[in-house]
Amino acid sequence: MTFFKFLISKTFFKHLGIAALLTAVLLIIVFQWLKITTNHNEYIEVPNLKKLELSVVKQKLGNMNLRYEVLDSTSFNPDYKPKSVIEHVPKAGKKVKENRKIYLSINPSDYKKIEIPKGLIGKTLRQVKPNLIALGFKIGEITEEPNMAKNVVLKMKHNEKEIKDGYELKRRSTIDLVIGDGSLKYLK
Numbered sequence: 001m002t003f004f005k006f007l008i009s010k011t012f013f014k015h016l017g018i019a020a021l022l023t024a025v026l027l028i029i030v031f032q033w034l035k036i037t038t039n040h041n042e043y044i045e046v047p048n049l050k051k052l053e054l055s056v057v058k059q060k061l062g063n064m065n066l067r068y069e070v071l072d073s074t075s076f077n078p079d080y081k082p083k084s085v086i087e088h089v090p091k092a093g094k095k096v097k098e099n100r101k102i103y104l105s106i107n108p109s110d111y112k113k114i115e116i117p118k119g120l121i122g123k124t125l126r127q128v129k130p131n132l133i134a135l136g137f138k139i140g141e142i143t144e145e146p147n148m149a150k151n152v153v154l155k156m157k158h159n160e161k162e163i164k165d166g167y168e169l170k171r172r173s174t175i176d177l178v179i180g181d182g183s184l185k186y187l188k
Contacts, residue, residue, distance in 0.1 A: 039098055046102065048092035049085045054106065057085060067101045073108045076171070082109040111136075111171035116156070118165040125151045125179050136171035143178050150182025 006012055044064055049057050061068050080086055087105040114135050120128045129139055155178040156163050
C-alpha cells in the first residue's frame with residue numbers, strides 16, 4: 001500500500017477520529033483540572049492594611065490565606081507609627097486569588113541620619129541656609145557674634161551642642177546658626 005492510498009483509507013480516518021476524540025477528552029480533563037486548582041471565580045478582597053503594624057498585618061493576611069513581602073522602606077513619615085504600613089500593592093478592595101503575595105512599604109523607625117556637608121563653616125548665610133534646607137534640616141535660631149565677617153557662618157549648633165563637618169543628624173533636625181555681625185575691624 002502506498003502512502004497516498006493510506007491517506008484516503010478507512011484505517012487512516014478511523015485512527016484520525018480516535019486521535020481527535022482522545023484530544024478532545026484530554027482538553028476537557030485539563031480545563032476541568034485547571035478550574036479546580038486555580039479556584040476559578042473565587043476571589044479574596046484585599047483589606048486596607050495602611051497604618052497597621054507588621055505583626056497585625058502578618059496575622060490578618062495569614063488568616064485570609066494571603067502572603068506578604070516587605071519592599072524597601074520609604075522615607076520616614078511622622079503621620080504613621082514606626083514599622084507600620086504606608087502603602088501596599090494590590091490596593092485595598094482589589095480582588096485577588098488565594099495565596100497571592102501582597103507587597104508592603106513600611107514606615108522606618110525614624111528619620112534617617114544625614115551627614116552635615118563639609119565646608120559650610122566660613123560660607124555666607126545665603127549659601128549655607130538653602131544647603132541645609134535642601135538636605136531636610138530645619139533652620140532654628142540665627143544669632144550674631146562679634147566678628148569682622150558679616151553674615152558668615154561661624155558655628156552650627158544642635159541642642160546647644162556645636163556640630164562640625166561630617167557630623168550626622170536625623171533628617172528634620174533643627175540647626176541653629178551663629179553668624180558674624182561685621183562689627184570687628186581688620187587691623188594691620
